[in-house]
Amino acid sequence: MVLPLVLLVVALCVALTGWAGWFVARDRAVILKQLWGGAVIEGAIVLQMIVAGVLAATGSSASDPVKLWGYLITALFILPVAAVWAFAERSRWSSVVLAVAAITVAFLEWRLWQIWTA
Numbered sequence: 001m002v003l004p005l006v007l008l009v010v011a012l013c014v015a016l017t018g019w020a021g022w023f024v025a026r027d028r029a030v031i032l033k034q035l036w037g038g039a040v041i042e043g044a045i046v047l048q049m050i051v052a053g054v055l056a057a058t059g060s061s062a063s064d065p066v067k068l069w070g071y072l073i074t075a076l077f078i079l080p081v082a083a084v085w086a087f088a089e090r091s092r093w094s095s096v097v098l099a100v101a102a103i104t105v106a107f108l109e110w111r112l113w114q115i116w117t118a
Contacts (some may be wrong), residue, residue, distance in 0.1 A: 001057070001062075003064075005048050006109050012041045013106035020099035030086040030094040038079045038098070041105065045076050050118075052079035063118040071115065075108040 023030065049072050055061070057089045062068040082101030086094035 001048070001113060002051055005044065005051060006113050007115070009041060009044045009048065010106045011111045012037070012044060013109070015100045016041065016102040017073070017099045017106070020095045020102065023095035024099060027092045028095065029075060029090050029092065030098050034095075034098060035083050037085065038083050038102070041102070042076065042079055045072070045105075048072065062116045064115055068115045071108050071112050075105050075112070078105050078108075 002045060016034065019037065020030065023034070052062075052072065054070065056065065078101050083095050086098045088094075089097065
């Protein structure tokens with residue numbers, strides 16, 4: 001795991017959480033631009049998976065690789081599921097779903113860093 005990449009994903013997640021939270025406060029549903037923001041986060045997570053795979057292949061591995069890859073795969077699936085749910089639910093609650101998903105991915109990233117550096 002590379003710390004700048006972890007921090008980038010966390011910063012993007014916090015920004016998306018704030019944006020979705022703003023929509024919750026204004027009683028608005030998720031918009032397509034927010035879902036594109038989630039797609040950018042997904043791209044960063046895929047890049048993170050590639051970097052973790054290369055680091056593992058070159059001998060720099062986590063203390064618990066099964067747990068690390070489990071967290072990475074979970075982080076990869078949370079936002080798309082939330083996006084489908086938010087797109088189907090056209091009320092204020094769609095913004096709540098997106099905000100909760102984004103902050104969950106941020107916490108998973110923090111946990112990934114803990115697993116990698118343990």
